[in-house]
Amino acid sequence: MKRVYTAADPLLVGHVAALLEGRGIDCVVRNRHLAGGVGELPPNEVWPQVWVADEDAFAAERLVAELESAPAPGTGWTCPRCGEQVEGQFAVCWNCGAEAPE
Ligand SMILES: [Zn+2]
Known part of the structure; x- marks a missing residue:
């Protein structure tokens, strides 16, 4: 598995996950409910994250890059x-x- 997207806002993460699934890329959202209260970890480790299988990572990263260039x-x-x-x-x-x- 590879992490292809992370953001502080769970809505953004959900949006990316929905987009990937819409393109036929299975993905997993981690940390969806973990925000806050994990003071020891850097913020980008506790933000919600979108993970995909290694073989889908290239396509998923291209889609994320498309989104971010919006x-x-x-x-x-x-x-x-x-x-x-x-x-x-x-x-x-x-x-x-x-x-x-x-
Ligand atoms: Zn539409």
Whole structure:
């Protein structure tokens, strides 16, 4: 298994996990309920994390990189394919995988 994504916000982690599964990549979210109260560990060790099988890591990291290269947060958009509201930091619809309009 390989960790491909971590963030302080469990919603972001859930979004990434949903996107990966939407692309056919099985993933596991670890630390979903561990936030806070683990003072000995560095923050990025206690944040929720998305893990995938080693053979899926390359594809998963590419998808995560696509997400992270999305437009600035705060400018949400409506998916042209399924009509879902998507937060501005994501370049790809979490629901159907369509890319954000220009
Ligand atoms: Zn969509």
